[in-house]
Amino acid sequence: MILITGSSGFVGSNLINFFLRKKIRYIGIDKIKNSYLKNINFEKTDISNLKRFEKIFKKYKPQIIIHLAAISGVGSCHQNIDKAFKVNVEGTFNILYLAKKYKCKKILLASSFATDNFYTRPNYYGFTKKSLENMALSFRNNFQLDVGVIKFSNIFGPFSLHKNSAIHQLIKCNLSRNFFKIHGTGKQSRDFIYIDEVVSLLNKIVKSKKLNFINLIHTKKLTTLLDVIKIVNKISKSKTRCKFTRAPAGYDIEVKKNTNRSLKNLTKNLKKTFSWYRSNYK
Numbered sequence: 295m296i297l298i299t300g301s302s303g304f305v306g307s308n309l310i311n312f313f314l315r316k317k318i319r320y321i322g323i324d325k326i327k328n329s330y331l332k333n334i335n336f337e338k339t340d341i342s343n344l345k346r347f348e349k350i351f352k353k354y355k356p357q358i359i360i361h362l363a364a365i366s367g368v369g370s371c372h373q374n375i376d377k378a379f380k381v382n383v384e385g386t387f388n389i390l391y392l393a394k395k396y397k398c399k400k401i402l403l404a405s406s407f408a409t410d411n412f413y414t415r416p417n418y419y420g421f422t423k424k425s426l427e428n429m430a431l432s433f434r435n436n437f438q439l440d441v442g443v444i445k446f447s448n449i450f451g452p453f454s455l456h457k458n459s460a461i462h463q464l465i466k467c468n469l470s471r472n473f474f475k476i477h478g479t480g481k482q483s484r485d486f487i488y489i490d491e492v493v494s495l496l497n498k499i500v501k502s503k504k505l506n507f508i509n510l511i512h513t514k515k516l517t518t519l520l521d522v523i524k525i526v527n528k529i530s531k532s533k534t535r536c537k538f539t540r541a542p543a544g545y546d547i548e549v550k551k552n553t554n555r556s557l558k559n560l561t562k563n564l565k566k567t568f569s570w571y572r573s574n575y576k
C-alpha cells in the first residue's frame with residue numbers, strides 16, 4: 295500500500311490519476327478534499343496532528359510513503375511562517391517518526407531546487423525544505439530508514455487551477471485578460487518540467503530497488519520566462535497583458551543563460567496544459 299500525502303494538490307492529483315490507470319494500490323491523505331478527481335481512496339487528515347495521523351498508519355499499514363503535503367511556494371511560506379513551520383517541518387517530522395515506528399519500507403519526501411541556493415538566498419520556503427532534507431538525512435543515517443529526497447524543478451500541467459506558479463498564472467492571465475506580473479526583467483530562466491514526466495519518474499523511483507538519498511526530477515534545460523510568454527501567446531493566438539514589477543522577497547530573478555535550444559517539447563506540453571485550462575478555467 296502506498297500512502298500519498300498532499301493527495302488533493304497538483305502533483306498528488308496527477309499521481310493518483312496515474313495510479314488509477316495502472317491499478318496501483320494507494321491511499322491519499324490531505325486536509326482538503328480533491329476538487330479534480332472523484333471516487334478516489336481518501337482520508338481527510340492533517341499531517342501536523344500526530345495522533346490523528348497515526349490512525350492512518352494503524353489502519354492502512356503503508357509500506358511506501360510519497361510525502362507531497364506542504365505549504366508550497368516561496369510566497370505562501372513567506373506569508374504564513376507559523377503554518378509553514380507546522381506543516382513543512384513538524385508535519386515532515388511526524389511522517390518520519392511514524393515511518394520509523396511502523397517500519398515503512400520506502401519514504402520519498404518532496405523537496406525543491408530552492409534548497410540549492412539556500413545559503414545565498416535564504417527564503418523561508420527554502421528553510422522549511424532544507425529542514426526536511428536534514429531531517430531525512432539524519433533518519434536515514436541514524437535509524438536505517440530507507441528515505442530519499444526528491445528535488446523537483448518547476449512543474450506545470452493540468453489539475454493546477456489553485457497554483458500561482460509562473461506558467462499556471464500566465465495561462466490564467468492570458469485567458470482572463472488580466473495582467474500577468476513579471477518579476478524583474480523576465481529574462482530569468484527556469485527548468486520547466488511537464489507533470490506527466492514528473493509522475494513517470496516518480497513511479498520509477500518508487501519501483502527502484504535501491505533508493506538514492508537525493509533524486510532530481512528536472513529536464514536540465516533552462517528557458518526564460520519571456521520565451522514561455524511568447525509560446526503561450528502563439529498557442530492562444532492572443533497577446534498576454536504583462537506588467538513588469540519588483541520581485542517579492544526571496545524570489546530568484548538571477549538571469550541565467552537560456553539552455554533550451556529546441557523549444558519543441560516545451561511547446562507541445564504547453565499546448566496540452568493550455569487546452570486543459572481552456573476547458574476547466576472559468
Ligand SMILES: NC(=O)c1ccc[n+]([C@@H]2O[C@H](COP(=O)([O-])OP(=O)(O)OC[C@H]3O[C@@H](n4cnc5c(N)ncnc54)[C@H](O)[C@@H]3O)[C@@H](O)[C@H]2O)c1
Pocket residue numbers: 299300301302303304305306323324325326339340341342361362363364365366367381385404405406407445446447448449450457459
Ligand atoms: N509544483 C511544483 O512546481 C513544485 C516544485 C518544487 C517542489 N514542489 C513540492 O512538491 C510537493 C507537491 O507540490 P504541489 O505543487 O502538488 O503542491 P500543492 O500546493 O498543489 O499541494 C500540496 C497539498 O498539501 C496539502 N496540505 C497542506 N497542509 C496540509 C496538512 N497540514 N495536512 C495534510 N495536507 C496538507 C494541501 O491541501 C495541498 O493539497 C510540495 O511539497 C512542494 O513543495 C513542487
